[in-house]
Amino acid sequence: MSLKRIDLLICCGSGCVSAGAMKIKERFHEVLQEKNLANEINIIETGCMGPCDYGPVMVIYPEGIFYKKVTEDDVEEIVNEHFIKGRPVTRLMLHNDEEQTFSTKKEVPFYQKQVKVALANCGFIDPDSIDEYIATSGYEALGTVLTTMTPQDVIHVIRKSGLRGRGGGGFPTHIKWQMVHDNVADEKYVICNGDEGDPGAFMDRSLLEGDPHRILEGMMIAAYAIGATAGFFYIRAEYPLAIKRIRHAIAQAKEMGLMGDNVFGSKFCFDAEVRTGAGAFVCGEETALIHSIEGGRGNPSPKPPYPALQGLWGKPTIVNNVETFGNIPTIFLKGADWFASMGTETSKGTKVFALTGDIRNTGLVEVPMGITLRELIFDVGGGMTGGHKFKAVQLGGPSGGCLTVEHLDVHVDYESLKERGAMMGSGGVIVMNDKNCMVNIAKFFMDFCVDESCGKCSPCRIGLKQMLDILEKITNGNGKEGDIEELQRLGEAISKLSLCGLGQSAPNPVLSTIRYFREEYEAHIRDKSCGTKVCLDLMHFDIDKDRCIGCSLCARKCPVTCITGSREEKYTIHQLDCVKCGNCQDVCPVKAVNRIPGMHPEVLAKHTAEANLTSHHDD
């Protein structure tokens, strides 16, 4: 192998690939061939680097120059200027609003407060290369564990580290392991839960795609601790790249003898395989996941018995999240005390969050537990896009809850989020600006849960649908007094009575938005008005006569011809016929068409009359 003078790391996480990273990589190969530089420059395809919003991104070593939003057309310039003449392309570097330039990855504010444990290699090594993983101390932890520790020692270390499940509930990892360890059985199993379904969460995907060997190593350490000889990766079929990468990693590990019989000359034998889902959110629940691996419908079953006693094919089984496994090798390399030194009293270590929504730096970040929401959203996440105001943040996806401005100084850990009606969940952080209607968002999450409910238990199957119906009525102007209380009553009942985590947590978004944005619900119900002008039935379009130039564009584009007027008289929308398509607003050259909160008085009068008529019929 010849020495190369430059390492070009191109992020090939799904985000950057969707923005065209593969084409850029190919273009680099072409240009380097043309210029006879292929021997000098090493092109490495890495996993997710984090800042998806800047994608496609790349880092060039030895200097660590960080380029964002690179296009195919920029490739030639990078090669000519940077690689040949040694002048990095400033234009592609990150700049902030104050025209400050951040030339290297280390300087980029996005990375400043991050501490990478699970994500340490993500975006730094080639995920398809076991050699690169080994070069970053990969499989060293497994070797140490297998040759110097007993299974019980391993569990002690995990206990000391304070590691808790990263998939949602935050159950202490060592307790699960201890339970399976203590069970005597002829066969035990370890399952990696890669059925990441929470909208807004993509850390498991990025980890599986970006550093598959780490997850595999974590799984093997777990298998040794509990006495399992077989493991399963259950990965969503929506993640074809993750499936491919983990299969490849397993094959490589087997070839090198890091997996199979008598690993590291010990008595430990292990084999792993990949099973895929087929599109069912509920399969993230451990009992449902087990049924799915067994080849059935992914219906959850009542607990107890817990999978630790009777899991896959009735044998003791641990089900751990991808990120949980991702932390394990480092805990053994750097020590439980080191891990436990980060975080808060009850939540140790770091957590990976996926920042999405109306936030500037969407992407994947890893921060110490206990960081405040403000730091997470404004320092790491770079604040809101387009100068809008922060309104709410949804933590924990459809199982979690919304928090508001007043919670920005809350420390992010399992307990403090739960206290306030949200939850850590898998770490999805959906940031919303003041243009979002919270009733509508709650309805949206409810719709998701209704779709994804497996239908096995009635509180979830029927109850969630009832809640959705009420929310629909509220957002289309048919809400009535008492609806909020009914939603709360239903929500609490469903939380208590549902069989699995999906139903138990599905009412959270509604309950938390009622708790913090009750006035929005009330405005929808009493005033028939959506202050954010999102709910189409509770807003109307209006033409500002002073601005209107009478060009007639709106009238011509109106699909129901409800706009009339002339150049002299200007144009008017006949509200009763308007279907709120928004065409008029889109085409107006002088921005004279406005969205106004609330039903138009004419529409409201008609609506009230009709509502009275139906209620008489009901009597």
Added chain:
Amino acid sequence: MIKGEGMTLEICKKYAPNKDNLIQILHEIQDTHPQHYISPEAVDTVAEYLHVPANHIYGVLTFYTMYSTTPRGKNIIRLCESPPCYIKGSENILRKLKIILGVQTGETSRDGQFTLELCACLGVCGNAPVMMINDDVYGDLTEEKVEEIIEKIRRER
């Protein structure tokens, strides 16, 4: 016989005849079928091979959203309808796709090229709104971009 149906048994034989291989077998049958679906004949073949009742297979087929029991287009478009994509305007993308393809959600375009489906989170939320066409992810969608993407696939066929 359409290409694909005769392959069902061949696909089955790649896997051990255990019930737990059902989901993987169904995936492969569907992926290799030109119309991306699982026919009643295929169900019977799999049932016989795995020694499970056909009703169990239908139970599984209808439980998971990725399986189809009706023929679909050559390219499956799956637009994410989860909240992060919704916040970033996936509704407009859906409207645009419906117009370009002349279909409603769940339908196949007349030329048999595209089936338009909605799906839960695709896990590329950093680049919302997002869609997948077959195994490829397309992010940061705008109405113009969608038009280009579809046009490109149409030209390539």
